[in-house]
Amino acid sequence: MASQTEHSTAQTPTALPIQIQGLTKKYGQMYALESVDLEVKSGEFLTLLGPSGSGKTTLLMAIAGFNRPDAGSIRFGDEEVILTPPHQRNVGMVFQSYALFPHMTVAENIGFPLKLRGVDAAEAAERVDVALATVQLEGLADRGIEQLSGGQRQRVALARAFVFRPRILLMDEPLSALDKKLREQMQIELKHLHEQLGVTTVYVTHDQREALTMSDRIVVINHGRLAQIDTPHAIYNHPANAFVADFIGESTMLPLVRDGSGRLLYQDHVIDAGEQADKTGDCLLVIRPERLFVVDEGATDSEQTIVFSGLVREFVFQGETAFALMSTDGEHDLAFRFGTDSQSAQNVLRPGDQVALGLHRRDLIVIPKDGDR
Secondary structure (H helix, E strand, C coil): CCCHHHHHHHCCCCCCCEEEEEEEEEECCEEEEEEEEEEECCCCEEEEECCCCCCHHHHHHHHHCCCCCCEEEEEECCEECCCCCHHHCCEEEECCCCCCCCCCEHHHHHHHHHHHCCCCHHHHHHHHHHHHHHCCCCCCCCCEHHHCCHHHHHHHHHHHHHCCCCCEEEEECCCCCCCHHHHHHHHHHHHHHHHHHCCEEEEEECCHHHHHHHCCEEEEEECCEEEEEECHHHHHHCCCCHHHHHHCCCCEEEEEEECCCCCEEECCEEECCHHHCCCCCCEEEEECHHHCEECCCCCCCCCCEEEEEEEEEEEEECCCEEEEEEECCCCCEEEEEEECCCHHHHHHCCCCCEEEEEEEHHHCEEEECCCCC
16 A cells, blocks of 8 residues: 555646746835746745735735736746636645634535535545645544644644645745744644645745745745845855845844955954955944854954954843843944853853853855845
8 A cells, every 4th residue: 555645745746836027016106026036946845034014925925816916927837827816726825814614624624625626525535534644633534623723723724725736835824823832843744744745835934933944945025025035054144135134043243344455344353255245335244143152261363263352241041042242342242142051151151241252254244234135
């Protein structure tokens, strides 16, 4: 007998790529989307990430067909769908509210898209059973929606979205209503489910850690424009601008100045940014708190390390990690995060103490000071 994974994956149609060109949507004089170009690869898990009002949900709803852009093109494979109504796009959709039918059982909810499509009852029952097994809800087919936990409801919504075998799956912040522990557990489960189904997936969230955990690539959106598109690793380690650096993870941004020979400096530290830095414009040094480490007092810059000295201004214990702020010059605070098993760091980092922090030059991130693109 075929395994669960073999059974469900073998019957999933070939995933489709999505190509978006010049997509524009205005509300009055405000651009919700401004000339957006984006390609989602076949079978990819792509996340649209941005703050509230950035345009990420507007873009997802345009792909789904629930709003009509003012200009542009949306293609599923070779098919232009910009004028195609939602029910004809064959797209699976998971909403933030789940949108389950409270008067139906779990099985009836999952099977509803099959009923709409006129799928034979015997085949529909088989597909529902496979979907229940895929989301680990065997034995709950006859249970009412009100009897389910938040995590179980989320799985029902997922099963309903892929039971009719769509080639594109869209999800609008489906984990936002769950508590932190369950949300983190479901992130891993969703990632595994995507690997099993192989369906092209576009996922919307405002949670940067969620995006980093789940995505093949991340699209960072700001004011209706795409600020950066790349892998989680590249976006975290090589942000394109100050908005991305600030929005993805924790960071300290320090202003750099140029000396007479064009070198970039912070205080008396020479910042060799290589190809990262604009050769003429103003730049910022981005420092990730977890990349800093305590060094001996009196240590100085070397070919491998930059050393920042100052006074600890604040110290916060947060369980497995601790967070501290060090004032470098009375004007700029340097954020530092470390594991709480680091006894030496805990002993040093007390408010008012003098401390020296090292940063490997390989961890330098330099970005343009102005511009969000």
